[in-house]
Amino acid sequence: MRAAAFFFVILLVAAVAGAADGPYVLSDGANGWQAVSVEEAAGVPRKRVLPLAAGASITVKAVGELPAFTVKLRGPAKPASDEIRISGKAPLFVVADTHGEYEILVAMLRKHGVINPGLGWNFGRGDLVVLGDVFDRGPNHTEILWLLYQLQDEARRAGGGVHLVLGNHETMVMLGDLRYLNPKYVQAAQVLGVGSYSELFGATSLLGQWLRTLPTVLKINDLLCLHAGISRALIDSGMSLREINAGVRSVLDGSAPADGSQTALLMGNTGPLWYRGYFADQTTFPLATMADIDGTLESFGVHRILIGHTIVPTVTPLYEGKVIAVQVYPRRDEAGRPNFESLLIKRNEIWRAKLDGTVERLGP
Numbered sequence: 001m002r003a004a005a006f007f008f009v010i011l012l013v014a015a016v017a018g019a020a021d022g023p024y025v026l027s028d029g030a031n032g033w034q035a036v037s038v039e040e041a042a043g044v045p046r047k048r049v050l051p052l053a054a055g056a057s058i059t060v061k062a063v064g065e066l067p068a069f070t071v072k073l074r075g076p077a078k079p080a081s082d083e084i085r086i087s088g089k090a091p092l093f094v095v096a097d098t099h100g101e102y103e104i105l106v107a108m109l110r111k112h113g114v115i116n117p118g119l120g121w122n123f124g125r126g127d128l129v130v131l132g133d134v135f136d137r138g139p140n141h142t143e144i145l146w147l148l149y150q151l152q153d154e155a156r157r158a159g160g161g162v163h164l165v166l167g168n169h170e171t172m173v174m175l176g177d178l179r180y181l182n183p184k185y186v187q188a189a190q191v192l193g194v195g196s197y198s199e200l201f202g203a204t205s206l207l208g209q210w211l212r213t214l215p216t217v218l219k220i221n222d223l224l225c226l227h228a229g230i231s232r233a234l235i236d237s238g239m240s241l242r243e244i245n246a247g248v249r250s251v252l253d254g255s256a257p258a259d260g261s262q263t264a265l266l267m268g269n270t271g272p273l274w275y276r277g278y279f280a281d282q283t284t285f286p287l288a289t290m291a292d293i294d295g296t297l298e299s300f301g302v303h304r305i306l307i308g309h310t311i312v313p314t315v316t317p318l319y320e321g322k323v324i325a326v327q328v329y330p331r332r333d334e335a336g337r338p339n340f341e342s343l344l345i346k347r348n349e350i351w352r353a354k355l356d357g358t359v360e361r362l363g364p
Contacts, residue, residue, distance in 0.1 A: 018139060019038055019040055019045040019184060019187055019188070019191075020037075020038055020040050020061065021037065021038040021142055021184060021185070021188040022036060022038055022048075022142060023036060023037040023060070024036050024037070024142075024200045024207070025052065025058065025073065025205060025206035026200070026202075026204070026205050026206075027204040027205070028051060032051065032052065033052040033056070033206065034049055034051050035049070035050045035052055035058050036048065036192055038187075038191045038192065045187060045191045046191070055072075057071060057072045057073065058070070058071050058073065058146075059071075060142075060143055060146045060147070063102055063103065063143055064103055065103075066102070066103060066106055066119070069118070069120075069146075069147070069150065071146050071150045072150070072153065073206060076209055077210050077213040078213060079213045079249065080215050080218075080245075081215070081218075082215055082218065082219065082240075082241040082242050083218070083219040083241060084161070084163070084218070084220055086127050086161065086220060086221060087125060088221065088348065090124070090127065090160065091123070091126040091344060091345065091346040092126065092220070092223075092344070092346070093109075093112060093114050093123065093127070093342060093343070093345075094128075094129045094130075094131065094225070094306055094326055094342060094343040094344075094345070095108065095109075095128070095129075095130050095131070095326070095342045095343075096130070096132070096133070096227075096307075096308025096309070096326040097131070097133040097167070097308045097309065097327045097329065097330075098130070098134055098138075098330060099133055099136055099137040099138045099141070099169070099330065100134070100135070100136065100137055100139055100182060101138040101330035101331070101340075102138070102140035102141075102144050103338075104330040104331075104340050104355070105144060105340075107340075107355060108340055108342055108353070108355055109128075111355065111356065112342070112344065112357060114128055115151065119147060120154060121151050121155050121158055123155065123158075124158055125158065125159040125160045127155070127161040127162070127163065128161070128162045128163070129163045129164075129165075129220065129225050130162075130163070130164040130165070131165055131167070131226065131227050131306065131307065131308035131327075132164070132165050132166055132167020132168070132227035132273075132308055132309070133167035133168070133227065133308060134164070134167070134169070134170065135169040136180035136181055136182065137182060138330075139182050139184045141185075145207055145211075149207070149210060152164075163225070164214055165214060165215050165216060165217065165218050165225055165226055165227060166211070166214050166216045166227065166248065166273065167228075167308065168228065168273040168274050168309070170211060170214075171251070171252065171273060173197070173198055173201060174198060174201050174208065174211065174212070175198070175251070175252070176196055176198045178196070185197050188200075203252075212252050213249075215241075216244055216245050216248045217230075217241055217245060217272050218241075219241060219301075219302060222302045222304065223302055223304050223305075223306055223345075224296070224297075224300050224302040224304070224305045225306045226305075226306075226307060227272065227308050227309050228271075228272055228274050228275045228308075228309040228310075229272065229275040229277060229278050229288070229305070229323075230305065231270040231271070231275045231277055231285075231286060231288070231292075232270075232288065232289075232292045233270040233286070234265065234270060234275075235295050235296055235299055237265060239262070241300065244266065244272060247262055248266055248267070248272075248273070250263075251263055269284070269285060275309075276309065276310045278310070278325070279310050279318075279325075290319060290320075293305070293319045293322050293323060294322075303322070304321070304323070305323045305324070306323075306324050306343065307325055307327070308326050308327040309327055310325060311327050311328070311329050312326075312327060312328060313328065314328060314341060314352065315341045315343055315352040315353075315362070317363065321363055324343060324350070328341035328342075338355060339355065341354060341355070348364060349361065349363075350362040350363055350364070
């Protein structure tokens with residue numbers, strides 16, 4: 001890393017509380033990388049640019065009482081597998097829809113031994129699954145993304161795994177739909193001098209390239225893991241896991257025909273990123289029948305479907321336990337007390353994981 005190779009650019013813009021952000025690792029235009037960040041000095045947000053040597057590490061700064069951590073940058077990722085096999089003896093921990101609530105997520109992962117106090121991997125040969133929607137609403141999705149990126153490498157080295165599937169908010173940000181973006185990130189785009197925040201997750205950025213390799217639907221043993229759900233229309237299309245994942249990637253890389261019927265299905269209300277038809281109160285979506293659920297299980301060779309996307313008050317089995325809704329929104333009450341739940345599967349037993357570290361059995 002070149003010494004003294006950074007500079008500051010001061011932009012006088014209205015400050016947002018806690019405006020520090022980044023780093024984002026972007027192409028420097030000459031076959032190299034640079035880390036760009038928003039830092040605060042005397043209450044003024046500033047742009048910092050730091051050239052990166054090959055094999056460099058970056059530091060993600062402390063947030064609140066959470067420590068800073070180091071991320072070892074990797075080369076370009078290959079497309080993730082559509083299907084993986086893991087040991088039935090190792091635990092599987094599932095979270096959904098963290099929406100930038102970094103401190104609440106870390107509290108959950110620490111309490112259940114997935115990570116240690118220093119934010120390092122602590123789950124051994126276990127696996128962590130994140131059912132999409134890291135982005136938007138909350139103020140710290142950048143930190144969550146870097147944490148998952150780093151944990152993915154640490155878990156692999158320990159014999160475990162970290163698996164993030166895309167949610168509708170990941171695809172929205174990458175495609176330029178920023179309607180739910182936290183004001184902090186609107187300011188970050190201004191300070192960093194980009195026309196749109198989505199440019200920071202473009203295909204030539206490190207995180208943008210990584211995100212574009214991730215699956216939309218992932219089969220883990222006999223579990224189907226995705227953000228929203230599988231509709232009757234998607235089953236009737238006959239698309240395989242490979243075709244679903246490749247189809248969404250083609251939309252993200254711009255190679256899919258904008259008016260194609262497959263694109264419309266994958267990215268629309270009956271696609272795997274948006275469908276809410278497992279819930280009777282979601283009347284604008286075609287309601288799934290038990291036959292639809294059984295058809296999904298048979299088509300993909302699984303016994304259970306794990307989803308996020310639609311908020312439930314507690315982790316909830318649906319359709320006789322064939323679907324489990326995991327999306328308990330991470331929020332704080334008026335007294336500042338956080339609420340969040342996750343799912344733990346251990347030796348074929350299913351547990352509701354609470355933020356205080358306790359678990360409640362849901363069933364086999």
